[in-house]
Amino acid sequence: MTRSSYAMPAFDGTAALEQRATGLVLIEGGRGRRVEGTPEPVTPRLTVWQSVAFAALGVILVTALAMTSLLVDTLASQRGSQALSNLRESEMVVQDGDSLWSIAESLELSDASVPDVVSWIKARNGLDGSMLVAGQMLVVPMAGPLD
8 A cells, every 4th residue: 555554443432443653664684685695696698699599590480480471472372363264254344333343342253362353354454553434345254164
């Protein structure tokens, strides 16, 4: 507690509390007292070799995580492009308010992600940006294997 005085119950038959005198209580012993002749406690320090080893371990872990991430992304991209290459193609007319993203979502291709489908549509139709015009013809992938 942070107060310097505490209220103590008075046992004279009343419910009133009696004030206690303020003051500090000295507790002997503890951390402050040292026995003469004992050495100062020393905090263990890392050697140069240990510091280099920990730094190298950190670099190895970060490199391994980066390489794993790169490998997973590459495999996922290859799987998506392989799934798209095995699909039939169809032509569709762009309606007012359509975007590449909404068209890719509406195709509901389970084996490829929407960003992969958008990239495929852009590449197959020679689109530089994502600007579409109502009435424009687009080649899009269709679900189902090639004939």
